[in-house]
Amino acid sequence: MEIIISNNANKPIYEQITSQIKSMIMSGELKPGEAIPSMRSLAKSIHVSVITVQKAYEDLQRDGFIETGVGRGSFVSAQNKEFYLEEQQRRAEEHLQEAADIGRTNGIPVEKLMELLKIFYEEE
Numbered sequence: 729m730e731i732i733i734s735n736n737a738n739k740p741i742y743e744q745i746t747s748q749i750k751s752m753i754m755s756g757e758l759k760p761g762e763a764i765p766s767m768r769s770l771a772k773s774i775h776v777s778v779i780t781v782q783k784a785y786e787d788l789q790r791d792g793f794i795e796t797g798v799g800r801g802s803f804v805s806a807q808n809k810e811f812y813l814e815e816q817q818r819r820a821e822e823h824l825q826e827a828a829d830i831g832r833t834n835g836i837p838v839e840k841l842m843e844l845l846k847i848f849y850e851e852e
Contacts, residue, residue: 729758729765731774741776745784753793753804760806764794767802791815 731748733741752758764770767785771778785802788794792811796802824845831841 742783
């Protein structure tokens with residue numbers, strides 16, 4: 729499992745770890761039931777504090793992406809894709825609400841906003 733940490737990113741390191749592991753799970757690179765590295769092992773391999781990895785794993789467990797058992801380690805949870813998709817839809821809704829508020833406040837027609845969304849969505 730390869731995690732790449734950027735010191736220049738706007739995200740805290742634990743969030744970078746969390747989002748990359750979520751992405752690996754969603755893409756199928758990490759399969760349900762598959763073991764993920766121990767906190768200590770991952771921390772050592774990416775040169776960060778064990779506490780940073782612990783925070784990432786706690787978030788992943790809270791969000792249902794991994795399951796952790798004392799003495800067993802951490803494994804990819806079997807039920808995670810639906811939750812992740814729901815989480816991403818909620819994030820998109822927040823941004824769309826903001827765009828709608830800006831459009832309404834500034835007199836931008838809804839058709840123009842929809843056209844812009846379509847352009848952005850279809851960009852590569």
